[in-house]
Amino acid sequence: MVAQNLDSQNQTPRVAVIGCGAWGRNIARCFATLGTLEAVVDPNAETVESLTALFGCRGATLDEVLADAGIGAVAIATPPSMHRAVAEAALAAGKHVYIEKPLTLNYPDALAVADAARQAGRTLMTGHILQFHNGFRALKELVASGRLGEVRRVHANRLNLGAVRKEEDALWCLAPHDVSMTLALMGGAPETVEAFGEGHLRKETADAVTLRLGFAGGPQAMIHVSWLHPFKEHRISVIGSQAMAVFDDCLPWDRKVQIYPHQVSLDGGSPTVVRADPVPVEVEQAEPLLAECAHFLACCASGEEPITGATEALAVMDVLHRAALSMTDHQVHTLPARASA
Template sequence: MENSKEHPSLFDRLGNSDGLQVAVIGCGAWGKNLVRCFAELNCLGAVADHHSATVAEILALHGGQALTFEQILVEPSIQAVAIATQPSRHFDLAKRALLSGKHVFVEKPLALEFRQAKELAALARRSGLRLMIGHILRFHPAFARLQTLIASGGIGRLLRLEANRKNLGAIRSEEDVLWCLGPHDVSIILALVGSQPTELHVVGGYHLRQGRADTVTLHLAFPAGERAQVNLSWLHPVKEHRLTVIGSEAMVVFDDGAQWDRKLLLYPHIVKVAENATATIRAEPVPLTIEQHEPLKLECQHFINCIVQGSEPITNGEEGLRVTQVLAEASAMMKRGHGLRTTPGRVNARHHHLDV
């Protein structure tokens, strides 16, 4: 699934950045976090945002210069941009930056249409520039440990994954809950399974607005028999960010809302199936030790390292394209609101549309 070029280690310190400078486009709540991380990595060159008060605040805290996007495109001291605007602008801004010879980090989703994501991935590949998507959970130390555990056979054969990403609020005006929250879990599930799904079944709930889902349940089936379920909601009383992984010999829970020493728990439960009976042997959970690093800082560091070293990002354009393919297929099913669709060589998708 990943690019054949070796990736820099997520936990390697930032090497000589050769004076590389990144401009952050969009300085809202999440953009400010990107600004802070690139500033701490000594790579913040400029910021661009329509709100002058926000820009002034950022410059006072972190330095850099205030430029427009058009100025950034022609500024030779800026080698890369990080885009944290509303998703509808991702495609246009990323395309213009790549065409201007800039490396691009773009927050999820890469684009809101599959054809747009495909164009960006192809453009980056042809130009030899780094294109990286902000699938931040791929850079979480708990995920890195989980991925190693599964790859080494530590839970036996991978059987099932279930992701819950729920909270109250943060309801977006232009994208639904699938495009807003779904990229996180689709990205990590595809990485852990190592293949694209062969079947997709999606249920959307439209409780607040017609035509824009605020709850989504996504079912995925994979070639080797693995199954996955993703539950997304903006209408949930408590925040829940949890991934449960079921193996033939053990189970693991990655709970991003837990304390650091309890974020990753291994459950060595055993289920024995005989011809006439089954037996369940329960065991106490075992906390797995994980290095304590800020995922966003690791993500920004990885982007810089990939530019300096000429390596492909873990979440490069091709990875973003695979995630977008799943989201776009599910979104199309919800919009059509009917029946079973088979796309040869890609995904079999079923949709039941719930208007509540």
């Protein structure tokens, strides 16, 4: 039953962070910076002790957090296999819920969590952090303004050595970021999804995955992710009819987003390429995770759906679900067009 004395609308909730591994620590730091961190939950007593000393919060068990009417929201950074159970328990207790990506490890579980949030009347948000990166926001504005012309292709690479997971493959671990960005750039869901996975360390677990998304009218997107790669590359490129642009998160802030005003002409029947120097786009330096956490708190208080709320999260999960099916049956999967959040 939902407690009756939890935070009301137009009030910023106190937050408990559940799961304080490497990324959970960062989430706790951001909510502490925003002045809303109340408690941390983690099975490692030393972790809890260090965080409570560092941020001035308190340690608690999950049951204590769920029973505490003074805690209005939770941020879940547990292993993904635990996301559904923890989220449903928190929603049943009347808490707003932020869940680190992926929302869950399968689409039916994601639907269940979204339905639980709807029934509880609470905010649900997924940690698609790059939606809150000023570099991606600048790239998205270039597309929306028409400066690149008609979008013909999106190409994304998320590659590195490490972060090899036990319970999820590279698709579920890495691709949510680039699927989220691609849907935002294209303004909706693809019509077709095809994916190929390669398991080199463990045959049953894909270390590298390539997704091919086909959108209405002809635009395509190619997403390549891997945790078995010799160097780090976090880059998404947009190929437009008038210009090209790249968001490269591995570059310094003054070059994270650049426009490439190359021109390709077919006049005379023979393609002619005219190269041009890249033009940097001014991007204000800011921490995406801090902006993401602040957005979550604002949506909890206002009741507005987050940018990466249930609508956006389910659209991403649907693509990932069909990509996982395609990796298994080697078929192209179709899905109905759907506007993104």
